[in-house]
Amino acid sequence: MQKYDIIVIGGGPAGLMAAGRAAELGAKTILIEKNNRIGRKLSITGKGRCNFTNTLELADFLKHFNNQGRFLRNPFSSFFSNDLIDFFNNLGLDTVIERGGRVFPKSEKALDVVDVLKKWCYKSGAEIKSNCEVKQLIINNDKVDGIKVYNKTENRSIQYFSKVVIVATGGVSYPRTGSTGDGYRFAKSIGHKIIPVRPSLVPLEVEQEFCMKLNELNLKNVLVSVWVNNKKEKDAFGELTFTEFGISGPTILTLSQTVVDALNNNNKVKINIDLKPALDNNKLDTRLLRELNNNGKNHFREILKSLLPSKLIPICSELTGIPADKLCNQISSKERKKLRVWLKEFSLDIKSARPISEAIVTAGGVDLKEVDKKTMSSKLVNNLFFAGEVLDIDADTGGYNLQAAFSTGRMAGEEAVKQCES
Ligand SMILES: Cc1cc2nc3c(=O)[nH]c(=O)nc-3n(C[C@H](O)[C@H](O)[C@H](O)COP(=O)(O)OP(=O)(O)OC[C@H]3O[C@@H](n4cnc5c(N)ncnc54)[C@H](O)[C@@H]3O)c2cc1C
Numbered sequence: 001m002q003k004y005d006i007i008v009i010g011g012g013p014a015g016l017m018a019a020g021r022a023a024e025l026g027a028k029t030i031l032i033e034k035n036n037r038i039g040r041k042l043s044i045t046g047k048g049r050c051n052f053t054n055t056l057e058l059a060d061f062l063k064h065f066n067n068q069g070r071f072l073r074n075p076f077s078s079f080f081s082n083d084l085i086d087f088f089n090n091l092g093l094d095t096v097i098e099r100g101g102r103v104f105p106k107s108e109k110a111l112d113v114v115d116v117l118k119k120w121c122y123k124s125g126a127e128i129k130s131n132c133e134v135k136q137l138i139i140n141n142d143k144v145d146g147i148k149v150y151n152k153t154e155n156r157s158i159q160y161f162s163k164v165v166i167v168a169t170g171g172v173s174y175p176r177t178g179s180t181g182d183g184y185r186f187a188k189s190i191g192h193k194i195i196p197v198r199p200s201l202v203p204l205e206v207e208q209e210f211c212m213k214l215n216e217l218n219l220k221n222v223l224v225s226v227w228v229n230n231k232k233e234k235d236a237f238g239e240l241t242f243t244e245f246g247i248s249g250p251t252i253l254t255l256s257q258t259v260v261d262a263l264n265n266n267n268k269v270k271i272n273i274d275l276k277p278a279l280d281n282n283k284l285d286t287r288l289l290r291e292l293n294n295n296g297k298n299h300f301r302e303i304l305k306s307l308l309p310s311k312l313i314p315i316c317s318e319l320t321g322i323p324a325d326k327l328c329n330q331i332s333s334k335e336r337k338k339l340r341v342w343l344k345e346f347s348l349d350i351k352s353a354r355p356i357s358e359a360i361v362t363a364g365g366v367d368l369k370e371v372d373k374k375t376m377s378s379k380l381v382n383n384l385f386f387a388g389e390v391l392d393i394d395a396d397t398g399g400y401n402l403q404a405a406f407s408t409g410r411m412a413g414e415e416a417v418k419q420c421e422s
Contacts, residue, residue: 004162011038014388015168017409023126034133039114041177050110053081054399055101064396075407143382171362171389183390193367199359200394201253206246207349214242223277224251227270273346296329365392375415387412
């Protein structure tokens with residue numbers, strides 16, 4: 001029977017960072033991954049480019065999390081974005097900072113991030129076993145002693161024993177990447193409370209059927225707001241993309257948590273799109289008046305060409321009730337007002353969120369109240385640590401989620417080593 005100092009369950013960013021760091025500090029470490037290769041989800045992040053962190057200052061960085069700021073202050077204080085950038089640079093991975101402080105590998109390849117992490121783990125002395133699915137924690141006298149594993153390659157069950165176990169199994173979104181919620185099951189089986197999981201950063205389904213005609217239309221520089229029971233709750237500026245089911249894109253993903261919570265409470269939710277956020281009502285009215293005057297003998301659709309992408313023109317005509325072939329000099333001031341209001345408040349009724357399997361991140365997870373924020377260790381079971389998305393941590397898009405996975409993973413790895421030595 002082989003005995004390790006530390007077993008890490010899960011070869012995502014949290015698990016790889018935990019295992020590499022623990023091994024680097026001298027602990028006999030093994031990482032167990034159920035897929036035939038590590039870092040599957042990591043390799044598709046940031047549309048394959050991996051936006052692994054953000055250069056915002058800590059106070060502003062924390063604002064992008066949903067109420068987990070207090071918990072994350074410790075792991076971020078010991079290993080933050082500048083440390084992560086240095087870490088990758090020292091491993092030979094050059095990085096670039098893009099719009100909004102988003103940091104990517106210079107090669108624009110998420111696979112390069114997986115590759116340097118894997119090499120670093122091996123160089124540090126960590127053992128990696130892939131195609132092995134952890135089925136259960138072995139607990140004796142309120143202390144974790146090891147894990148039961150099914151080795152898919154050898155088609156047999158096997159047990160591994162260790163002084164410490166780190167659970168870094170991720171959430172439940174994109175289950176084909178391996179995150180199928182196993183960590184919640186492990187945590188629950190030993191008495192941990194699981195905050196109910198729900199989709200975060202998820203596309204939305206829209207009632208209006210015309211949305212299907214807008215599939216793949218990408219709107220840039222729009223101001224999108226969420227209205228719950230006719231009260232404005234939150235807004236986001238940037239891009240919105242129409243899909244075959246409704247809407248997605250950075251603004252929608254950012255607002256989706258607010259939408260999901262409101263829908264779960266049976267509220268009526270609307271998304272308003274301000275298509276001309278740079279123009280206030282007066283300026284927009286002046287512009288419309290000028291366009292109409294300059295194009296008196298042209299059809300209404302002609303001036304819409306300068307205001308909207310072509311796919312939106314028939315929708316605008318339908319929703320404002322102004323026929324596309326009406327002459328501009330016949331458009332009344334009432335119709336002009338309707339057009340102005342529509343351009344500022346293109347409104348969509350939200351039917352539902354897409355399923356959690358399509359969410360970028362899982363909200364909910366192991367209750368942070370039962371995890372020591374200075375070590376990532378369980379407050380209920382000795383020698384057990386958690387890291388990454390298995391915890392009740394979720395943030396906006398922008399590199400925050402991966403930084404949280406790396407920082408909590410690093411802290412778990414370091415503290416697990418201290419635990420082994422004590
Ligand atoms: C499409 C997409 C794009 C994203 N883009 C970004 C981005 O650009 N920036 C950003 O900050 N965040 C992004 N995210 C979110 C980010 O990928 C996650 O927050 C992050 O991967 C969580 O890391 P983790 O290590 O906790 O979990 P995961 O990455 O999910 O890794 C968990 C690992 O544990 C393994 N595992 C699970 N159960 C077991 C078991 N029983 N036995 C053995 N192994 C097991 C899984 O196979 C998996 O490899 C994106 C997510 C998605 C889906």
